Amino acid sequence: MNDRYDAGYGSDQQYELVGYDEYGQPVYRQVPPQQPPQQPYDPYAQQGYGYDPYATGQQQPVPPYEGHDPYEGRTAGHDPYGAGGTAAGYDPYGPTAASGQQPRVAEQTAYIPQQAGPAEEPEEPRADERDYRTGQFAFVEEPDGDSEDVIDWLAFTENRTERREEARRRARSRIVALVVVMALCAVGGVGYLWYAGKLPGLSSSDEKTGTTTAVGAQKRDVVVVHLHDTRSGDTATALLVDNTTTEQGTTVLLPNSLSLTGDDGTTTTLAKSVEDDGSAGTREALDTVLGTEIQGTWRLDTPYLQNLVDLVGNIDIDTDTDVPDPSAKKSKGAAPLVTKGEAQTLSGKMAVAYATYRGSGEAQNAQLQRFGQVMQGVLRKLSSDAQAATVTVQTLQQILDPSMTDKDLGTFLAQLADLAKGGDHRTALLPVQGDGTLSAETSASVVKDVLGGTAKSPDQGAAVRVSLQNATGVKDNTEKARVVLLNGGFTFLDGGTAGAAQAASKVVYTDAGDKADATEVAKTLGLPTSAVSKGKTTSNANVSVILGQDYAPSS
Incomplete structure (x- = not known):
């Protein structure tokens, strides 16, 4: 590069063009001073528009004096943006710039920052001229993935600790509740044993007989059932007992020879009372001799027993003998209707034949016990739901004693059925002496313990x-x-x-x-x-x- 120009009016410094920066501006270097040529007055040169921020030893620009018009007195060749001009009007984008030949004019060195133009980024200083100071930096804390992980871990640890504490509190609450429930159960169990008279040390014993009397009175519901054999005309009687206090059910079998006293004071037997006095008279006579309170009478003829067994879906019992078919002609070698054995399934017809069968030379008690087995089997198959049991009773379409309704009998049988299915029902035979009377042992074992029979203080005007x-x-x-x-x-x-x-x-x-x-x-x-x-x-x-x-x- 041989192009040179004077720095400005009155200046003895000369600069040589060495190239252009990234913004298209000329870059100069200082050369030995030469005699500057006469140049027209340029107000921009006094303002320092020829200032090169990258040149060493630069001079401070001189501001224009007051009242001076920087555009006044310009020559035609002063316009640096004109399409044509003299050597003083050099166009950096013209052919002269392309050829690298630029005239040495002072106006060429002027860069006018006040002129409006495209917005440009500030020029980045060279690396060797950068001067970094602490105040020039602003430190911004950028989020880090590791820091988020740490926060999540702390939150998880805190939540897990809280959950553990909550679990410990719930566990303590459960333990306290369990202890309270166990204490209540223990108190309730002791109270029940006391009420039932089964708590050791809380029963009174008679010194002479050694019998034990329960402290608390026991409530019993009692229904008498009479089985009428329509074929032979014989009857069989049993008491169905539901002890609601001890939750025990019992079928008490009453022999036909039991001695009863009628309303007129005459002595009769149970079988004769059923035939002559009917249900009401027999019920009252049984209350008198046994000291009980029978709530109702259920007359069950054999056809109704057959239908009852069929309705519950047959019964399973242990039979103690072979029973022939009563409707078939007797002949040697005929197959029995009921076979002796364990867990025999009996239909309604078979159940009736077994319940009424009395072998040759057998006492009436043998037949009575078979009737008790059939009743036990029926209770095990009957529904424990009161409504369903009532429907079963209504389906029989039998005529009940006025003392009981279908609903009363159905509810009572459902309660006994529930006890029978749970193994809390048994069958007991009331033993009588040869003359039909009760012995002292019978009074203590069956009448008192099972039936709860007792000699109550008579009401005012009642007979002793x-x-x-x-x-x-x-x-x-x-x-x-x-x-x-x-x-x-x-x-x-x-x-x-x-x-x-x-x-x-x-x-x-x-x-x-x-x-x-x-x-x-x-x-x-x-x-x-x-x-x-x-x-x-x-x-x-x-x-x-x-x-x-x-x-x-x-x-």
Whole structure:
């Protein structure tokens, strides 16, 4: 590059063009001073528009003086942006620039920053001229992925700790609740045992008999059922007992020979009472002899029993004998209708045949126990739902005793069915003596424990129940004493005949409130008052009498 120009008016410095920067501006370097040519006055040169920020040893621009017009007195060749001009009007984009030949004019060195033009980024200083200072930097904390991970981990750790604490609190609450429930169950269990009289140490025992009396009274629902065999005309009777206190069910089988006392004081048997007195009279006679409160009577004829078994879907029982078909002609080698064995499935017809069967030479108790097996099988198959059991009863279309409705019987049978399915139902035979009376052992084991029979204090005006056992050795004395007691306003209960005669008579009472009644009984029978004593009576009587040889019947 040989092009040179003067720095400005009155300046003795000369510069040589060495090239252009990235913005198209000329770049110069200082050369030895030469005699500057005469140049027209240029106000921009005084303002320092020829200032090169990249040149070393540059001079400070001189501001124009006040009132001076920088455009005044310009020559035609002063326009640096003109299309044509002299050497003073050099166009950096013209052919001269392309050829690299530029005239040496001072106006060429001027860069006019005030002129409007395209917005450009500020020029970056060269690396060797950069001067970094602390105040020139602003530090911005950029987010880092690792920092987010740390925050997430801290949040997870905090949440996990809170969950552990919450789990510990819930566990402690559960333990406390479990302890409270166990304590309540223990208290409830002890209370139930106390109420049922099964808690050791809380029962009262009689010193003479050693029997135990429950502390709490037990509630029982009792229904009497009479099975009528329409083929033979025989009957079988059982008591269905639901002990709601102990949640135990029992079927008590009553022999037909059981001695009962009618309303007129006459003695009869259970079988005869069912035939003559009907359901109401028999129910009252049973209440008298057993000391119970029977709620209703269920007459079940054999056709209805057959339908009942078919409705529940057959029954499974252990049969104790082969039973022939009663409707078939008797012939040798005929197959039995019911086969002896365990878990035999019986249809309605088979169940009726088994329940009414009495073999040759068998006692009536054998047939009675088979009837009890059939009833047990029916209860195990009957629905435990009261509504469903009621529908079953209604489907039988039988005529019930007015003392019970379909709903009452269905609800009662459903409760027994639930006990039977849970193994809380059993069958018991009421043992009677040869003359049909109850023994003291029977009163203690069945009448009292199962039926809850007891000699209740009679209501105002009610007759006192007197059980009489004949130990005189004279059979007719029982009838004579019965008539005397009935005439005296007492209820007579046949206590049977003693195995051996006794010399002295005894009149016994248990409750202190019955002492006056016992004394009155002795006077009515013509016995001395010294025969009256406190002791153990039968459970179904207020006063028990053992009639000895000192008894002298009145004429």
